[in-house]
Amino acid sequence: MWSDIAAGLTLFWGLDNVLAISGGVLLGVVVGAIPGLTATMAVALALPLTFAMAPVTAILLLVGVYKGGVFGGSITAILLRAPGTPAAAATLLDGYPLAQQGKAGKAMKMALYASCIADFLSNIALIFFAGMIAGLALAFGPPEFFWLICFSLTVVIAIAGSSLAKGLISGALGLLVSTVGLDLVQGSQRFTFDNFNLMGGVGYIPLLIGLFALPEVIDFYVRRGAPFAVRAADASRVTMAEFKRSLVSIVRGSFIGVIIGTIPGAGATAAAFLSYGEAKRSSRHPETFGKGEIEGVAAAESGNNGVAGATMIPLLSLGIPGDVVTAVILGAFMLHGLAPGPMMFQQNLDIIYALFAGIMLSSVVLFVAGSLAIRYVIRIVDIPRHILMPLVLLFCVFGTFAVQAQMFDVLVMVVFGALGYLMLRINMSAAPFLMGFILGPLFEDNLRRTFLIAQDMSVFFRSPICWIFIVLTGVSLFIGIRREMRTLRARRTLARLEGS
Amino acid sequence: METHDHAARDRLRLRQRRQDAVFAVLMMVFAVVMAFVVIPAGVRVPASVAHLPLSPRFFPYVLVGMVFVFAAAIAVMSVIGPPPLPPDAEAAALRPRWPLRLAALLAVLAGWVVLPERVGMAPLAVVATIALLLVGGERRIWMLGAVGVVVPVLVYLLFTEVFHVPMPAGPLLERR
Numbered sequence: 001m002w003s004d005i006a007a008g009l010t011l012f013w014g015l016d017n018v019l020a021i022s023g024g025v026l027l028g029v030v031v032g033a034i035p036g037l038t039a040t041m042a043v044a045l046a047l048p049l050t051f052a053m054a055p056v057t058a059i060l061l062l063v064g065v066y067k068g069g070v071f072g073g074s075i076t077a078i079l080l081r082a083p084g085t086p087a088a089a090a091t092l093l094d095g096y097p098l099a100q101q102g103k104a105g106k107a108m109k110m111a112l113y114a115s116c117i118a119d120f121l122s123n124i125a126l127i128f129f130a131g132m133i134a135g136l137a138l139a140f141g142p143p144e145f146f147w148l149i150c151f152s153l154t155v156v157i158a159i160a161g162s163s164l165a166k167g168l169i170s171g172a173l174g175l176l177v178s179t180v181g182l183d184l185v186q187g188s189q190r191f192t193f194d195n196f197n198l199m200g201g202v203g204y205i206p207l208l209i210g211l212f213a214l215p216e217v218i219d220f221y222v223r224r225g226a227p228f229a230v231r232a233a234d235a236s237r238v239t240m241a242e243f244k245r246s247l248v249s250i251v252r253g254s255f256i257g258v259i260i261g262t263i264p265g266a267g268a269t270a271a272a273f274l275s276y277g278e279a280k281r282s283s284r285h286p287e288t289f290g291k292g293e294i295e296g297v298a299a300a301e302s303g304n305n306g307v308a309g310a311t312m313i314p315l316l317s318l319g320i321p322g323d324v325v326t327a328v329i330l331g332a333f334m335l336h337g338l339a340p341g342p343m344m345f346q347q348n349l350d351i352i353y354a355l356f357a358g359i360m361l362s363s364v365v366l367f368v369a370g371s372l373a374i375r376y377v378i379r380i381v382d383i384p385r386h387i388l389m390p391l392v393l394l395f396c397v398f399g400t401f402a403v404q405a406q407m408f409d410v411l412v413m414v415v416f417g418a419l420g421y422l423m424l425r426i427n428m429s430a431a432p433f434l435m436g437f438i439l440g441p442l443f444e445d446n447l448r449r450t451f452l453i454a455q456d457m458s459v460f461f462r463s464p465i466c467w468i469f470i471v472l473t474g475v476s477l478f479i480g481i482r483r484e485m486r487t488l489r490a491r492r493t494l495a496r497l498e499g500s
Numbered sequence: 501m502e503t504h505d506h507a508a509r510d511r512l513r514l515r516q517r518r519q520d521a522v523f524a525v526l527m528m529v530f531a532v533v534m535a536f537v538v539i540p541a542g543v544r545v546p547a548s549v550a551h552l553p554l555s556p557r558f559f560p561y562v563l564v565g566m567v568f569v570f571a572a573a574i575a576v577m578s579v580i581g582p583p584p585l586p587p588d589a590e591a592a593a594l595r596p597r598w599p600l601r602l603a604a605l606l607a608v609l610a611g612w613v614v615l616p617e618r619v620g621m622a623p624l625a626v627v628a629t630i631a632l633l634l635v636g637g638e639r640r641i642w643m644l645g646a647v648g649v650v651v652p653v654l655v656y657l658l659f660t661e662v663f664h665v666p667m668p669a670g671p672l673l674e675r676r
Contacts, residue, residue, distance in 0.1 A: 037663070045663060163520075165574045169527060172566045176534075179563075183556040186549065190556055191542040221601040221635065223594055386636030387647055390629045397612050398655055401621075402665040411613045426523055444559045451553045492582035 008353020011056055017354075020053070020061040021362050025369045028068020029075070033377065035082040035209050035392075035399045039069025040324045047332060055336035056351060060358040062329050067119060067308050067362050070268065071370055074111045074301055079104055079380050080392055082213035086204055087268035087304040089212060089434050090276045093159065094289060094296030101292050104378055106236035110246065110294050111301045112370040113238065118254040118302035120363040122309030125258045127356050130317045137262045137314055142453065143460050146446040147469035148263070149439050152270045154473055155277035156436065157480030161290060161429030164484045170428050174436025175443070177202055184441075185448045197408040206400045206409040207437060210416025211423075211430045213396050218421045220389045238294065246298035249279040253299045257306015261313070264320050268307040269438045273431070275303025281479055290429075309359065316340050316352065513583045520578040527571035534564045604635045620670015625652035 024046065031042035046065045050058035073085030078095035091111060098107035125133060140148070153171070160167020180191045181201030192198040253275035260271035279299030280289040289296045307323075314320040319341030321327035333340050338348060345352060380388070400413045423430050450459055460466060539560050549555045595601065608628045615624050630648035638644060659665045 041663075163574070165570045165577070166523075169567055169570045169574075172563050172570065176560060176563045176567075179560050183543075185554065186546050186556050188544045188546055188556050190560070191538070193542060218602070218605060221595070221605045222598045386638055387633065387643070389636065390632035391647070391651060393608075393632065394625055394629055394652055394655055398621075398625075398659050398665075398667075401616075401667070402659055402663060405666050407613065407616055407668075410616075414609050414613055417609075426519065447559075448554055451551065455551065488582055495583045 004349040005353050007350035009357055011350050012354035012357040016054070016057050017060055017358055018361070020057045021064040021358055022365050022369070024061040024064020024066075025068035025362060025365045028065040028070075029072040029369055029373050030068075031065075032069035032072025032084045033075040033373070035076055035080075035084055035213055035395050037399055037402065038085045038205065039066050039073070040328065041402070042066075042069040043325050043328045047328060050332055051335070055333075055338055056354045056358065058332055058336055059329065059355055060362070062332050063312070063355075063359055064362050064365065066325050066329070067305075067366055068369060070305055070308050071112065071115045071301075071366060072373070074115070074304070075108065075373060075377050077212075078107045078111065078297070079377070080213065080388075081216045082392060082396065083208060085268075086208050086434070086438065087272045087307075088300075089208060089269065089431065090159075090272035090300035090304065091297055092212060093276065093300065093431055094291070094293045095300075097290070097292035098294065098297065103236040103292070105374070106238055106242075106294060107297050108374045108378065110238045110242070110297045112367065112374060113243065114246070114250045114253070114298040114301040115305040115370065116363055116367045117250050118257055118305040119308055119366060120360075121251070121254040122258050122261065122306045123356075123359050123363060124309075126309045126312050126316070126359065130313045133258070133262045133310070133313050137264065138318070139463075139465060140263055141463075142446040142450040144463060144465040144469070145263070146443065146450055146460065147466050147473065149270075149443040149446065151469045151473045151476065152274050152439055153435070153443065154476035154480065155273045156432040157477070157484075158277035158280045158286075159273065159290075159429060159431040159435065161431075162427050164480075166426070166428040167432045170423065170430065171432035171436040174433035174438075175440040176436075177207070177433075178437045178440025179444065184445060185452065197406065201441075202412060202437075203403060203409050204438065205403045206412040207416050208434065209396045209400055210413040211420040211434060213392060214413065214417025215420040215424045215430075217389050217393050217396070218417065219424065220385055242294050246295045248282075249275070249295050249299040250302040252278060253302030254306040257303045257308075258310040260303075261307035261310025264314055264323075267323055267438065268304050269434070271307045272300045272304040273435050275306075276300045277476075281476070286483065312359070316344065316355075317342065319344075517578050517583070520574055524571045524575035524578060528568055528575070531564045531568035531571065534567075535561065539564065601635050604631065608632055616668045616670075618670070620672055621667040622653060622656040623670055623672055625656060628652075 027046060028039060028042050031037045031045070032039055042065045043062050046062055050061055053061065070085065070087065073083055073088035074091045074095065075084065077083040077088040077092035078099050081092050081096045083089045083092055095107040095111065098104065156167055156171040157164065160170070178201070180198055181189075182192075182199050183190050189199070253271075256275045256278065257268070257271045260267070260274065276289075276296060276299045279295055280286045283289065283293075283295065285293075311321075311323050311326045312329075315326045315330060319330075319339065321330045330340060338344065338351065383391075396413065397410055400409050401407065403409055420430050422428075423433070453459070461470070539557055543557045543560060545555050545557055552558055608631055611624060611628060619627075626649050629652050630644055633644055633648050638647075656667065660667050
């Protein structure tokens, strides 16, 4: 074993690998920060660059791009309310209000610290518990997956905003929009009305940008609103007390990210919202969430980045890509004549250890690259809003178009922008809509697949994993409803006091 | 003075209640239209479907039912529930000449949807950015040139040359 580790470190130790990781992380941060350009796109863009590279260097470059892309998405989410990646949508819930209060630097630094810690813990899980966690992931069949998604959907209660009923409607509408397109079980069309562009469903990037970034642009031209208090020399730091307060949420979020990341198909967005919801649920001051709570930023980012290392677990140990990004990375493995999976741990152990060394280094590089990015990118908020907003719209349109190179996506973005603005005006949170939209296909597919396999309801209650998630779902619903009842009671008391 | 504040707050609360009631009614109408018109017309059910949960209409019907129930809850709460928190009056204040500004923004958005194939992405980006800068109140020529022309062209080049996104070039930039 020690000889394999030594061989792996020898294979890793070289300037080319360090440069590949550093360049990859920087590229990822830049691309991830542009609304519409996701980490997946960044990795796909970098793939042709790796053709002439050694296998380890190539994979490390792509892993660096992936990790940088995941963090980069949070930058514009905090500064402009335009999430660079879907998973960063949870970060903007508290990150953007913090920026509005003149604390963009604090929000971005906390996002970076949480990202790096979660990334590091996720890497540790990858290196030491890959086999065990991969085994757990394999125990997930459609019924277990169905209950996991049910539990994730209860997060809607935590992110519902000022009105639970409006938040639930928002979530249900998101689920409804996710049904547009070709039905995967029966192969019939739903709500496409013979429009070819809708066959594959509504694209999540146009929807994401439309729901979050565009309303901010519209709002600027319509409402007066509070001006930003941010300055370029924004010295707002994360205090030790704030860091300590957020540490539990960071560790919990990392853990959630690792578990979700290991399960193929679950995705970083679900992990980010789940982590955010848990942080709010367990907080002593849940009412501060959504209004600029630093712990909310930490929770969302740790959930988001905890996924990054963990998605490599099923890829390396089983040869199964956990998400689209790792599917592209799997392609890079194959391009270089490597086949991830159990056999790789026997035949190419030195490469595995070299990758582990590089992945661990990527957490440090992420910290350095992230700090640099924060120092310079934060100057964006110094730009007067009347100049910034046309440019935000420009990036929104170009980024949306870039996904599939079709103008229909821009139309979708505009439609959801109008919907997002209406939601903003009637105090209806858009986050549950996104959550419902992302989890909808997983929820329905697993419900129907389970029924297709068993045609018997008892299959939903057979395994212990199902029961764990049933109990968690029940507890989560109970806590959410109890909190809503308390809020209603408090409002009634307040009104009575004001009346007297 | 205090009585005046109190009355203003009550007015805002009443408006919020009315707004919630209207929203609830609209959502219930939406749910009914979806259930009786859109879902039957927009979702085809194959003859082979044996069980209700396997039907492609099952999930949309459940969701529409949920929307109806939650909207009904809002309607009830808007009548008998505790008074809502009054909205922040300062944040809700509208800009002067906002309808004109909104109309200009909508025109730019419509242009983004309709014109790129005919005009080309780069010229449209320049025109749209300059238009919005003017709507925002920018009048300095050098700023309009720097931000309205240079930045859109650079962004266009970034997407086409670096990210290799095939953007509509339009008649001006089309390579012959």
